[in-house]
Amino acid sequence: MTDRIREFLSARQPEGPCLVVDLDVVRDNYTTFANALPDTRVFYAVKANPAPQVLSLLADMGSCFDTASMPEIEMALAAGATPDRISFGNTIKKERDIERAWGMGVSLFAFDSEAELEKIARVAPGAKVFCRILCDGEGAEWPLSRKFGCVPDMAIELLERAWRLGLKPHGISFHVGSQQKNVHAYDDALAIVARIFRTLAERGIELKMVNMGGGFPTRYLRDVPAVKTYGEAIHTSLMNHFGNRLPETIIEPGRGMVGNAGVLQAEVVLIAKKSAEDRLRWVYLDIGKFGGLAETMDEAIRYPIETPRDGDALEPCILAGPTCDSADVLYEKNPYPLPISLEIGDKVLIAATGAYTSTYSAVAFNGFPPLQQFYI
Numbered sequence: 001m002t003d004r005i006r007e008f009l010s011a012r013q014p015e016g017p018c019l020v021v022d023l024d025v026v027r028d029n030y031t032t033f034a035n036a037l038p039d040t041r042v043f044y045a046v047k048a049n050p051a052p053q054v055l056s057l058l059a060d061m062g063s064c065f066d067t068a069s070m071p072e073i074e075m076a077l078a079a080g081a082t083p084d085r086i087s088f089g090n091t092i093k094k095e096r097d098i099e100r101a102w103g104m105g106v107s108l109f110a111f112d113s114e115a116e117l118e119k120i121a122r123v124a125p126g127a128k129v130f131c132r133i134l135c136d137g138e139g140a141e142w143p144l145s146r147k148f149g150c151v152p153d154m155a156i157e158l159l160e161r162a163w164r165l166g167l168k169p170h171g172i173s174f175h176v177g178s179q180q181k182n183v184h185a186y187d188d189a190l191a192i193v194a195r196i197f198r199t200l201a202e203r204g205i206e207l208k209m210v211n212m213g214g215g216f217p218t219r220y221l222r223d224v225p226a227v228k229t230y231g232e233a234i235h236t237s238l239m240n241h242f243g244n245r246l247p248e249t250i251i252e253p254g255r256g257m258v259g260n261a262g263v264l265q266a267e268v269v270l271i272a273k274k275s276a277e278d279r280l281r282w283v284y285l286d287i288g289k290f291g292g293l294a295e296t297m298d299e300a301i302r303y304p305i306e307t308p309r310d311g312d313a314l315e316p317c318i319l320a321g322p323t324c325d326s327a328d329v330l331y332e333k334n335p336y337p338l339p340i341s342l343e344i345g346d347k348v349l350i351a352a353t354g355a356y357t358s359t360y361s362a363v364a365f366n367g368f369p370p371l372q373q374f375y376i
């Protein structure tokens, strides 16, 4: 929560829920990543927050971009990135989109299956490809599970196949799971990656690049290790597993780049109990799962909430959104302590909401408009 955001909100008094992102924080975050891993290129994961203001700022600072779709590629280009600074990192792409991206000059593509590799070979001959390997996501609060990646043995076979298909087998990627609080999670993956590099080298294929993905956490309610600590752990792992033949490396921070730059202002619409004996109050806000707080799914991400009555006695409550869908409850299994004195009409500030909020908001579910956004 920065003074600039507070000043903006008090001067502008926006009506309805809104996200305010302080671009100075994004700028600091980029510098922190660049300094923590000076030999590693940063590919910002566009999906975390694709606002043009964020993308232009990062493009100007020299960032590259990890994209998942044609519109994301177009947004990165519009922000000033050249095609050689864009990776088409989704392992699930339509063949015609691969063809279009290749036509626009994008030359780096992810895959994790034989069929995807064949698509790339057909429409982007000679492209650089990297294979994503499975990671268990252990230690992450928002694990990416088994949806992406293949086992290392399959990665070896497929990269060899890539070479035979006329593609450039460029490297390996992994993602240790988002909001990964264990700085050593990258080490296990890097050990596997180094083994794949060695095996392929024995077969005459020299991989060049390791894409270490995202996972760098944002501080919500608890402290998280500093980016510098991740940088040191990763550097040590690279030295241990690759010795003095270090590969080219890239990281793809999303949450860690923008999460702490945003604050969401919301309003208390209703405070109610379900019976005279009800222990817990229900507090309904004008934003919920469909307004941008989708990461409260399974209560995975627990946001810090500031109220105008902080300092008063607290009592846990069930926190819910305003829509007529019973799934639109933010915290119920683990009720959220809020001041007993909280009143209908109070404005609350939900911090660390710069990542994975704005684009998760529904277009008009129940008539509620998409989340308003301000970039300052």
Ligand SMILES: *Cc1c(COP(=O)(O)O)cnc(C)c1O
Residues within 6 Å of the ligand: 045, 047, 048, 066, 089, 090, 175, 177, 178, 179, 213, 214, 215, 216, 252, 253, 254, 255, 256
């Ligand atoms: C979402 C995503 C990221 C960003 O992950 P964070 O945990 O937000 O840093 C990076 N790489 C890929 C391939 C992704 O899908």
